[in-house]
Amino acid sequence: MSDAVISVRGLRKTFGPTVAVDDVSFDIPGGRIVGLLGRNGAGKTTTIRSILGMTRPDAGETRVLGQPYAERPDAAARVGVSLDELALLRWLPVRTELRVWASYLRIADARVEEILDVVGLREAARKPARALSTGMQKRLSLGIALLASPEILILDEPLNGLDPDGIRWIRGLLRAHADQGGTVLLSSHLLAEMQETVDEVIVMQQSVRYHGSLADITANGTASLEDRFFEIVDH
Numbered sequence: 001m002s003d004a005v006i007s008v009r010g011l012r013k014t015f016g017p018t019v020a021v022d023d024v025s026f027d028i029p030g031g032r033i034v035g036l037l038g039r040n041g042a043g044k045t046t047t048i049r050s051i052l053g054m055t056r057p058d059a060g061e062t063r064v065l066g067q068p069y070a071e072r073p074d075a076a077a078r079v080g081v082s083l084d085e086l087a088l089l090r091w092l093p094v095r096t097e098l099r100v101w102a103s104y105l106r107i108a109d110a111r112v113e114e115i116l117d118v119v120g121l122r123e124a125a126r127k128p129a130r131a132l133s134t135g136m137q138k139r140l141s142l143g144i145a146l147l148a149s150p151e152i153l154i155l156d157e158p159l160n161g162l163d164p165d166g167i168r169w170i171r172g173l174l175r176a177h178a179d180q181g182g183t184v185l186l187s188s189h190l191l192a193e194m195q196e197t198v199d200e201v202i203v204m205q206q207s208v209r210y211h212g213s214l215a216d217i218t219a220n221g222t223a224s225l226e227d228r229f230f231e232i233v234d235h
């Protein structure tokens with residue numbers, strides 16, 4: 001395999017008669033924000049879950065920093081993950097939830113205080129996660145993903161539920177992450193937002209229909225990502 005930060009080769013996964021992904025291959029280099037796009041049921045989450053070792057593929061392999069994610073003892077520290085189904089201990093106050101994760105990751109509580117500011121949840125720090133709005137829960141999930149200052153972020157639908165401020169905030173956060181050499185793989189349906197956010201685009205429909213730079217797919221910004229998306233998936 002190449003020295004890509006995230007590598008997917010020949011991935012196939014079926015659920016009974018449903019082919020969720022078929023022969024999906026791509027390499028993601030470091031320092032880039034890569035958007036995984038596709039209709040409902042296109043296989044984005046299955047691909048992400050396969051990369052994270054949460055789904056066992058029928059065929060193919062995935063690697064993160066050269067090794068299968070599940071075989072990396074340092075995976076939790078080096079890869080920040082936020083999935084659409086939020087893995088929050090919903091009855092815990094926000095600060096305690098972050099401290100539980102910090103303890104697991106052997107990170108000092110001082111970092112929890114930093115993260116509360118980074119994700120804008122200081123005022124909500126005493127509230128249980130279940131009392132937060134969807135967008136605020138998303139911020140908490142992102143806070144957990146960022147705790148260990150990982151070099152890779154894998155985010156399934158991170159924009160869902162965020163208000164315009166939240167979307168602008170996350171865009172800045174992801175750009176700063178990539179500018180420092182970090183890598184981001186994120187899925188989203190929000191094509192206009194993705195056009196403002198990503199460096200590279202992977203369009204999926206069971207298999208990869210397109211993988212290239214945002215500049216190429218949008219002809220240096222003269223075409224909309226949405227128009228190009230429909231041309232590709234309806235072709």
Ligand SMILES: Nc1ncnc2c1ncn2[C@@H]1O[C@H](COP(=O)(O)OP(=O)(O)OP(=O)(O)O)[C@@H](O)[C@H]1O
Pocket residue numbers: 015018019020021038039040041042043044045046047
């Ligand atoms: N655990 C499962 N059991 C049965 N079918 C599944 C399971 N997970 C996914 N699928 C099916 O696999 C296909 C791909 O689903 P997947 O969730 O990967 O798509 P997606 O691109 O993430 O969709 P969405 O945008 O709606 O989140 C769909 O047809 C879905 O119904």
